Every structure is written in C-alpha cells, then in structure tokens.
Amino acid sequence: MLSNVTRSQRRFLRKCALFIIITLFLTLVLYSSLEKITNRFNYYFTWCDECVSSLLLNNGFTIDEVVVTGNKFTNEKDIFNLIDRAEPIMYVSLSKLINSIQSVSKWIKNVSVHRILPNTVKINIEEHEPFAMWQDNNNTSIIDSEGKIIIDKTHFDVIPTHDARVDDRSQYQSTEIAERKDLIDNLVVITGQNSLSNLKFVKDILENKTQLSSQISSFISVGNRRWNIVLDNELTVKLPEDNPYGAWDYLNHLHNTTDFTFSDWSIIDMRIADKIFVKR
Incomplete structure (x- = not known):
C-alpha cells in the first residue's frame, strides 16, 4: 500500500x-x-x-445578633435559618442572603440587609400591604392595593412572626397574632365579574374616610358595568353605572344630615339618576 x-x-x-x-x-x-x-x-x-x-x-467579627424588622406576616425563624452563625460576619454574602430571604414568604416585597460591625446583621423587610379579599369563583385571595395576589386565603397562617426565646414575649405574641388575624378578617371583600379591572373605584371609596366607608364589608362588581356596596349590617347599596361617586357622596350626605335610618332597609337602589328606592 x-x-x-x-x-x-x-x-x-x-x-x-x-x-x-x-x-x-x-x-x-x-x-x-x-x-x-x-x-x-x-x-x-x-x-x-x-x-x-x-x-x-x-x-469578634462573629454573627452574635440578627435583627429583623418590618415583618408582620413573615416568620423571622425562617430568616434565622438562612444564616450560618458559625462563619465570620464578613463572609456573609449580602446579595445571596437577600435572594434567599425573598424566597421565604410571598408577603415579602423588598429586603435590605446590612452588616453592623463587629457582630450584628440587620435585616429590614418590606411586605406587601393587604388591601382586600378577592373572591374569584371558589378561590379567595388576599390582594394588595394594585390588585396583585399576595397569598391564597387558605394558606394564611397566624403563627408568631417573632422568636419566643424570651418568656416575657408570650403575651406579646398572643396580642400580635390577634392583631394580624383581625387585620385580615376586617379586610373588605371584592367579588364579581372583572372586579379588579376597576380597583381604583374601591380605593377611592375606602380612602375617603367617612362613617359609611368604615362600615363597608364588600364590593360587588355587577356585569362589569357598576358596583353594589354591602355594609356591615348587610344593607346593599346599588350604585348607578354613570357617576357612582356622586351617588355615594349623596348617600353620605343623607347619612350625615338627615334622620334617614339605614338599619331599617336591606336595599338602597340608586341606579336611576335622581331617584332612590328602598326595600326593607
């Protein structure tokens, strides 16, 4: 070859x-x-x-103290578990710790972490503020003022968010749990077709601090056109499609300046302009 x-x-x-x-x-x-x-x-x-x-x-460049602030709904024990106290404080990767903390709870919106030399790590939690309960079919979710779902209501937990290593905090924890539970239980309920598409109306009504607005228990979107407002005494106010703000303001005016007794009625119908129909 x-x-x-x-x-x-x-x-x-x-x-x-x-x-x-x-x-x-x-x-x-x-x-x-x-x-x-x-x-x-x-x-x-x-x-x-x-x-x-x-x-x-x-x-002395140890991790002797971890201070967590701003957490109403995030359990600080879950945050403590992310920190290796056996390593020097200078070895803590702040960016990695922030990412880990943000994955701990759906309540967490933003996190900031600072070293306070020689031996303290300070963590500040900014949580989503619960605004309302949103009912969609059979699901109930806690939402913020922008309509973002924070957490499913069934996943809401009332366990303590602060460490109970000190005995005299037990009473504080009981009060804390009760306050958080009341805060969630007292949220208004929003329901109905495309109810989150006009969330601005709900915010405007609630932010207008009147006696009637403090008695609202739920907002019901009707046909994606108008709103019904239900008060704590189960009175339903049917607002018009056009100028619902004006109708609600007029109802507040009646409440404040007349002897009109709201507790006597089950329905106040304001859907027709310049007319009010009531039903016991």
Missing part, C-alpha cells in the same frame, strides 16, 4: 507520527502536573481561608 509513496513522503509521515506521539506525551505530562498544581493551590487556598476565618472569629 506504501509502494507508491516516495522516500521523502515516508520521512514526512514519520515526522508527523513522531510529532503526534510527542504531543500526546507532553499533554499527559502537563495535564498530570496541572492537576497537581490545581490540587495544591486549592489546598493552600482552603488553608488560608480557614486561617482568615479563625482570625476574624477570634477578634
């Missing part, structure tokens, strides 16, 4: 084969040496890291 190959070509092939053999040999030698160098480097790096860590810990 090589009979047609010239002498010079054979010499060239031998040189190529020799080059390939030498290259493979050097590659194996270098790879083996590189692996040893890498292992040695990793060993010394780990040794130096342990020395620096020990030096920092021995000089």
Whole structure:
C-alpha cells in the first residue's frame, strides 16, 4: 500500500507520527502536573481561608445578633435559618442572603440587609400591604392595593412572626397574632365579574374616610358595568353605572344630615339618576 509513496513522503509521515506521539506525551505530562498544581493551590487556598476565618472569629467579627424588622406576616425563624452563625460576619454574602430571604414568604416585597460591625446583621423587610379579599369563583385571595395576589386565603397562617426565646414575649405574641388575624378578617371583600379591572373605584371609596366607608364589608362588581356596596349590617347599596361617586357622596350626605335610618332597609337602589328606592 506504501509502494507508491516516495522516500521523502515516508520521512514526512514519520515526522508527523513522531510529532503526534510527542504531543500526546507532553499533554499527559502537563495535564498530570496541572492537576497537581490545581490540587495544591486549592489546598493552600482552603488553608488560608480557614486561617482568615479563625482570625476574624477570634477578634469578634462573629454573627452574635440578627435583627429583623418590618415583618408582620413573615416568620423571622425562617430568616434565622438562612444564616450560618458559625462563619465570620464578613463572609456573609449580602446579595445571596437577600435572594434567599425573598424566597421565604410571598408577603415579602423588598429586603435590605446590612452588616453592623463587629457582630450584628440587620435585616429590614418590606411586605406587601393587604388591601382586600378577592373572591374569584371558589378561590379567595388576599390582594394588595394594585390588585396583585399576595397569598391564597387558605394558606394564611397566624403563627408568631417573632422568636419566643424570651418568656416575657408570650403575651406579646398572643396580642400580635390577634392583631394580624383581625387585620385580615376586617379586610373588605371584592367579588364579581372583572372586579379588579376597576380597583381604583374601591380605593377611592375606602380612602375617603367617612362613617359609611368604615362600615363597608364588600364590593360587588355587577356585569362589569357598576358596583353594589354591602355594609356591615348587610344593607346593599346599588350604585348607578354613570357617576357612582356622586351617588355615594349623596348617600353620605343623607347619612350625615338627615334622620334617614339605614338599619331599617336591606336595599338602597340608586341606579336611576335622581331617584332612590328602598326595600326593607
């Protein structure tokens, strides 16, 4: 097969084969040496890291205290569990800790973390503010003022959000749990077709601090056109499609300036302009 190959070509092939053999040999030698160098480097790096860590810990740069603020609904124990108190405070990756904390609870909106040298980590939690209960078919969710679903009502937990390592906090925790439960239980309910599409109306009515607005228990969107408002005494106010603000303001005016007794009625119908129909 090589009979047609010239002498010079054979010499060239031998040189190529020799080059390939030498290259493979050097590659194996270098790879083996590189692996040893890498292992040695990793060993010394780990040794130096342990020395620096020990030096920092021995000089008071520890994690002795973790302060969590701003959490009404987020359990701080879940946050404590994310922090390795055995490592120096300088070794805490703030960005990684922030990302980990944000995944702890759906209530968390923003997180800021600061080192307070020599031994304190301060964590501030900004939570979503519960605005209302939104009922959609058979689901009830807690939403914020922008209509964002915070958490499903069935997942709302009333466990303590602060650590009870000190005995005299037990009474505080009972009060805290009751306050959070009352806050959720007293949220207005929003329901009906496309009820979140006109959330501005709900916010405007609730932010207008009147005696009637403080008695509202629910808003019902009717046909994606208008609203019914139900008060705590189960009185239903049927507002018109056009100018519902004016109708509600007029009802507040009647409430404040006349002897019109709201408790005597089950329905106040204001859907027709300039007319009010009532039903016991």
